[in-house]
Amino acid sequence: EAGVTQSPTHLIKTRGQQATLRCSPISGHTSVYWYQQALGLGLQFLLWYDEGEERNRGNFPPRFSGRQFPNYSSELNVNALELEDSALYLCASSLAWYFYTEAFFGQGTRLTVV
Amino acid sequence: AQTVTQSQPEMSVQEAETVTLSCTYDTSESDYYLFWYKQPPSRQMILVIRQEAYKQQNATENRFSVNFQKAAKSFSLKISDSQLGDAAMYFCAYRSAGGATNKLIFGTGTLLAVQP
Numbered sequence: 274e275a276g277v278t279q280s281p282t283h284l285i286k287t288r289g290q291q292a293t294l295r296c297s298p299i300s301g302h303t304s305v306y307w308y309q310q311a312l313g314l315g316l317q318f319l320l321w322y323d324e325g326e327e328r329n330r331g332n333f334p335p336r337f338s339g340r341q342f343p344n345y346s347s348e349l350n351v352n353a354l355e356l357e358d359s360a361l362y363l364c365a366s367s368l369a370w371y372f373y374t375e376a377f378f379g380q381g382t383r384l385t386v387v
Numbered sequence: 388a389q390t391v392t393q394s395q396p397e398m399s400v401q402e403a404e405t406v407t408l409s410c411t412y413d414t415s416e417s418d419y420y421l422f423w424y425k426q427p428p429s430r431q432m433i434l435v436i437r438q439e440a441y442k443q444q445n446a447t448e449n450r451f452s453v454n455f456q457k458a459a460k461s462f463s464l465k466i467s468d469s470q471l472g473d474a475a476m477y478f479c480a481y482r483s484a485g486g487a488t489n490k491l492i493f494g495t496g497t498l499l500a501v502q503p
Contacts, residue, residue: 304489316478318490329488361430370489373482375422378432 275299277379279364285385286354294349294382298366304328305347306367306376307339311360319362322347323369354386389414391481393494400469401502407454408464408497410479418484421455421462422491427475435477438462440484466499474501 278297286292298305307319318331322341336352345366351358361383365376390413400406412421423435438446438455445453450470454463466473479494 306490308491315495316491316493318492321489323489329490331490363430363432365432365491367489373489375434375437376491377434378424380429380431383430 277364277366277377279362279379279382281382282380283383283385285387288354288356288386290354292351292354292358292384292386294351294362294364294384296347296349296364296366296379298345298347298364299377301368302366302377303345303369304367304373304376305341305345306365307347307349308363308365309333309360310363310381311357314360316363320349328370351384356386359384359386389416389419389481389483389492391479391492391494393479393497395497396495397498397500399500399502400466400473402469402471404469405465405467406469406499408466408477408479408499410462410464410494412460412462412479412481414460414481414483416483416485420482420484421453422480422482423451423453423462423464424478424480424493425473425475426478426496427472432478436464469501471501471503474499 304323321329339349341347361381363381365378367376421438424432450467476496480491
């Protein structure tokens with residue numbers, strides 16, 4: 274069974290551009306989470322989607338946004354990129370929250386802003 | 388707000404020996420989950436072990452076990468018979484049981500080196 278898959282693996286963008294990161298959850302999982310892992314800042318919660326709705330949002334500016342599609346895959350968009358957005362972005366999936374036992378992570382997208 | 392603290396940035400252990408990684412957390416909630424995740428150089432976060440706060444019995448998964456002290460808000464991970472493949476960054480994480488936020492709150496991690 275396929276795990277959580279993320280694309281692309283690496284992404285290089287120029288400051289001010291937009292970046293789009295994609296995530297496919299494990300089959301049967303309806304919840305998708307996004308985390309940012311920046312050097313020196315640890316893992317920070319970004320967004321949680323479930324059944325196509327944004328359920329919770331971390332302390333990030335509005336230029337971080339996303340959506341979840343009917344097949345439960347998800348997109349994270351980062352607008353007006355800044356140098357400090359350079360980080361590893363990890364996607365995780367789980368069963369719906371009321372069945373939640375654990376979240377499974379993908380291998381991440383390394384975003385570099387130059 | 389909940390916080391998770393890992394006070395050991397780096398640890399080292401000899402192959403086949405036992406090592407314990409420390410984690411403390413702060414919360415006013417009574418029902419929650421605690422996790423240990425492993426992140427090898429491949430970057431993928433792998434769940435090592437999970438503990439439900441309402442369970443008094445410490446969780447065990449093969450060579451990995453936890454010492455969960457709810458009153459002290461402590462959740463340490465013991466790795467027995469350490470193997471070279473255990474070398475990785477280890478993160479302790481907290482999640483509320485209520486489901487309103489569903490987010491994991493991570494500690495800053497402990498980098499474990501395994502010496503042959």
